[in-house]
Amino acid sequence: MSMAAEERSLRAPWVLTAPALMLFVGVLLIPLAMTVMLSFHDWGQYKGIEPVFILKNWHEIATDPYYAEMFWRTFRIAILTTLLTALLGAPEAYILNRMSGRWKSFFLLVILGPLLISVVARTLGWALLFGGNNGLVNKLLMSLGLIGSPIPFMFTETGVVIALAHVMMPFMVLSVWAALQRLDPQIENAAMSLGAGPATIIRRIIMPQIMPGVLSGAIIVFSLSASAFATPAIIGGRRLKVAATLAYDEFLNTLNWPLGAAVATLLLVALVLIVVGSNALIERRYAEVFR
Amino acid sequence: MSRNGPLALIFHTVFVIVMVAPILVVCLVAFTPEGYLSLPTNGFSLRWFRTIANYPEFIHAFWVSLGLGALSSLVALLFAVPAALAIARYRFRGRDVLAALFLSPLMIPHVVLGIAFLRFFTSAGLGGSFAALIVAHVIIVFPFALRLTLAAATGMDRTVEMAAVSLGAGGWTLFRRVTLPLILPGVISGWALAFIQSFDDLTMTVFLAAPGTETLPVRMFLYIQDNIDPLVTSVSACVIAITMAALILLDRFYGLDRVLAGKGDTGR
Numbered sequence: 001m002s003m004a005a006e007e008r009s010l011r012a013p014w015v016l017t018a019p020a021l022m023l024f025v026g027v028l029l030i031p032l033a034m035t036v037m038l039s040f041h042d043w044g045q046y047k048g049i050e051p052v053f054i055l056k057n058w059h060e061i062a063t064d065p066y067y068a069e070m071f072w073r074t075f076r077i078a079i080l081t082t083l084l085t086a087l088l089g090a091p092e093a094y095i096l097n098r099m100s101g102r103w104k105s106f107f108l109l110v111i112l113g114p115l116l117i118s119v120v121a122r123t124l125g126w127a128l129l130f131g132g133n134n135g136l137v138n139k140l141l142m143s144l145g146l147i148g149s150p151i152p153f154m155f156t157e158t159g160v161v162i163a164l165a166h167v168m169m170p171f172m173v174l175s176v177w178a179a180l181q182r183l184d185p186q187i188e189n190a191a192m193s194l195g196a197g198p199a200t201i202i203r204r205i206i207m208p209q210i211m212p213g214v215l216s217g218a219i220i221v222f223s224l225s226a227s228a229f230a231t232p233a234i235i236g237g238r239r240l241k242v243a244a245t246l247a248y249d250e251f252l253n254t255l256n257w258p259l260g261a262a263v264a265t266l267l268l269v270a271l272v273l274i275v276v277g278s279n280a281l282i283e284r285r286y287a288e289v290f291r
Numbered sequence: 292m293s294r295n296g297p298l299a300l301i302f303h304t305v306f307v308i309v310m311v312a313p314i315l316v317v318c319l320v321a322f323t324p325e326g327y328l329s330l331p332t333n334g335f336s337l338r339w340f341r342t343i344a345n346y347p348e349f350i351h352a353f354w355v356s357l358g359l360g361a362l363s364s365l366v367a368l369l370f371a372v373p374a375a376l377a378i379a380r381y382r383f384r385g386r387d388v389l390a391a392l393f394l395s396p397l398m399i400p401h402v403v404l405g406i407a408f409l410r411f412f413t414s415a416g417l418g419g420s421f422a423a424l425i426v427a428h429v430i431i432v433f434p435f436a437l438r439l440t441l442a443a444a445t446g447m448d449r450t451v452e453m454a455a456v457s458l459g460a461g462g463w464t465l466f467r468r469v470t471l472p473l474i475l476p477g478v479i480s481g482w483a484l485a486f487i488q489s490f491d492d493l494t495m496t497v498f499l500a501a502p503g504t505e506t507l508p509v510r511m512f513l514y515i516q517d518n519i520d521p522l523v524t525s526v527s528a529c530v531i532a533i534t535m536a537a538l539i540l541l542d543r544f545y546g547l548d549r550v551l552a553g554k555g556d557t558g559r
Contacts, residue, residue: 009381016377017389020370020433024392027426031411035403038410092306095299107303109542111310117534118491120511121527125313127519128320128328136316166313227400229494230508234515244402244494251406251498261406268403275398 039262049257057262067263074242074267077160078226082218084165089172090214094206096173097180108177115170119230126163127234130154155237164231168224172217179213212286219278223271243267314531321528323521339525349526351503352510356490359421359506363428364436364485368478370429371436376470379444394434404431405498412499419501427499431492432485439484443477480545487537 039057042050061067096107114122129136130153138150153159183206191205229244236242241249243263250260295303316330323329324336343349371393377383378390396404404427412423447470455469471478493508500509507530514523 010383013377013381013383013386016373020374020393021389023370023429024433027408027411028396028430031407032399032403034410034414035407088306091299091302095295095303098295098299107307110307113535113538114310114314116487116491116538117314118493118508118511118527118530120493120508120515121317121530122313124511124515124519124523124527125315125317127515128316128524129313131328163313166310169310223398223400227402227494229402229497230512233512244400247402247406248497251409257410261410264400264403264406267400271400272398 035261036265038258039265041258041261043256043258057259060259061262061266070241070246071243071266071270073157073240074226074244077157077164077232077242078222080157080161081164081168081225082222084161085169085172085221086214086218088165089169089217090176090210093173093176093180093213094202094210097177111173112170114166115174119167120234122167123163123231123234126159126166126231127154130159130235154235155240157236157240159235160232160240160242163235164225164228167228167231168221171220171224172214175217175220176210176213179210183209212282215278215282215286219275219282223275226271227267317524318528318531320521321525325521328519328521328524339521340529342522343525343529346522348505349507349510352505352507355421355504356507359424359428360486360489363425363489364432364482366425367429367433367436367485368440368482371433371481372440372471372474372478375437375440375444379441379447393437396431397434401431401492401494402498405495408495409498419499419504421504424496424499424504424506427495428489428492431495432488435488436481436485439477439481440474441477443474447473476545480541483537483541483544487534490534 038049040053040055042052042054042056044050092111096104096111099107130138134150135153137153138147141147142150151158153162188201188205191201196204227244228242229248232240232242233245233248236245244267247260247263247267250256250263254260319330320328321339322335322337323331324333324338325331374389374393378386378393408423408427408430409418412418412420412427417423451473452465452469455465460469490506491508492506493512496506497509497512500506505513507526511523511526511530
């Protein structure tokens with residue numbers, strides 16, 4: 001390679017990525033840094049935002065139990081949603097994988113398609129199904145004799161978790177599905193020929209192998225649920241606040257931007273720590289699967 | 292391969308019904324002839340679809356969403372295609388960091404992005420403007436545009452390019468006549484997926500939109516906050532129909548499984 005060509009191939013990747021890099025530094029990193037800084041500013045009902053460096057907002061979040069309760073609710077909803085999607089999504093992905101070609105692609109489309117349909121429309125569907133004490137879900141459950149009296153779904157955590165699990169389910173199915181594709185069907189046959197029953201095969205052969213898929217799906221579902229906005233806002237209503245809806249309120253209703261920025265910063269930091277931490281744990285635990 | 296037992300099929304049936312039910316109920320209620328929320332038990336009616344015409348804010352929001360989605364996805368591609376080519380072809384220092392940075396909008400909660408952009412554009416004097424929305428949407432759809440272009444660029448047959456170079460093609464001609472046509476399916480699918488992401492986004496946009504620049508999801512959300520009536524179901528049914536149409540096109544053009552595999556990695 002000539003000197004000039006070598007120099008060009010050294011420079012080329014930077015020339016090609018420079019526009020995108022400048023875009024990201026200019027309108028992503030700088031705004032994020034400004035948000036973190038905003039969380040240290042002061043705010044008053046009449047004076048507005050004051051660009052000083054104080055810990056007032058952070059102190060308020062750390063000491064006022066309202067915020068502890070709200071963050072705990074946010075993560076409780078996210079954990080329950082993740083458990084629900086894992087418990088239902090993993091078996092469904094397994095069943096899908098055992099279907100024959102045409103049915104498999106049809107149902108895969110039916111289950112994954114909603115991923116691309118507006119979250120507002122999907123949540124609206126749940127609001128219609130829940131709808132007060134005589135909603136369709138309650139009518140169905142009561143006519144099946146599963147419950148004696150209507151369960152309140154609207155404006156409750158139960159309702160938020162169910163609707164959120166529906167919104168997030170495709171991510172879990174997709175993640176487990178991807179893990180199943182890497183699975184060698186011969187191992188299952190080998191286990192069967194050695195006398196293992198279906199339960200043993202699922203517990204000893206399938207489960208260990210799809211676990212990385214379930215866990216990486218769980219990370220996606222958890223982080224998206226913990227920062228979800230539309231579903232908690234519509235199903236949870238104005239009283240059942242989670243981190244995202246609280247930040248929205250501080251910004252657009254109370255106009256206390258510094259406090260809202262502190263809530264958002266805390267959410268971001270907590271999520272990054274949880275996601276990076278659990279990714280590292282999973283990769284160490286399942287190092288042999290990823291190799 | 293062993294078949295699913297009856298228990299598995301019952302589970303599957305219930306699962307699919309639950310997945311489809313909320314979407315189906317929105318579409319059904321949209322056709323109600325009554326003046327209140329109800330399933331159309333006495334025949335179907337288009338009355339609530341006609342009512343949309345009396346709400347110009349929904350129509351306007353639809354056009355804002357359409358323009359925003361089309362434009363921001365296009366701009367994202369202008370930045371993403373060169374970046375994807377660089378990441379696919381060169382091993383250079385900082386490559387992994389750059390790739391992580393370009394995919395980072397997937398990991399950052401949209402509520403945080405919304406706040407950051409609101410702060411940024413307000414202090415730049417662009418609060419609530421269409422231009423601010425475009426820039427913000429370029430950032431959130433960038434990872435999707437990059438991913439699919441990257442997949443196409445990585446899987447591309449380089450020998451065709453080498454042949455073109457040996458025949459004297461270089462620079463722009465090489466890109467326009469050889470490279471771009473070869474990665475075009477990936478680029479178009481990247482555009483379509485980016486468009487859907489932009490068209491659907493509520494969480495970030497709700498912070499940035501002002502009256503006049505409200506997108507359809509924002510308009511629907513603000514409407515639902517006040518009251519839920521059949522009007523918003525008919526608007527939702529239209530949105531669902533448009534998404535389905537885009538899905539079918541995407542499936543024909545590129546294969547939906549590949550597109551969804553790209554989306555499934557969100558948050559990683």
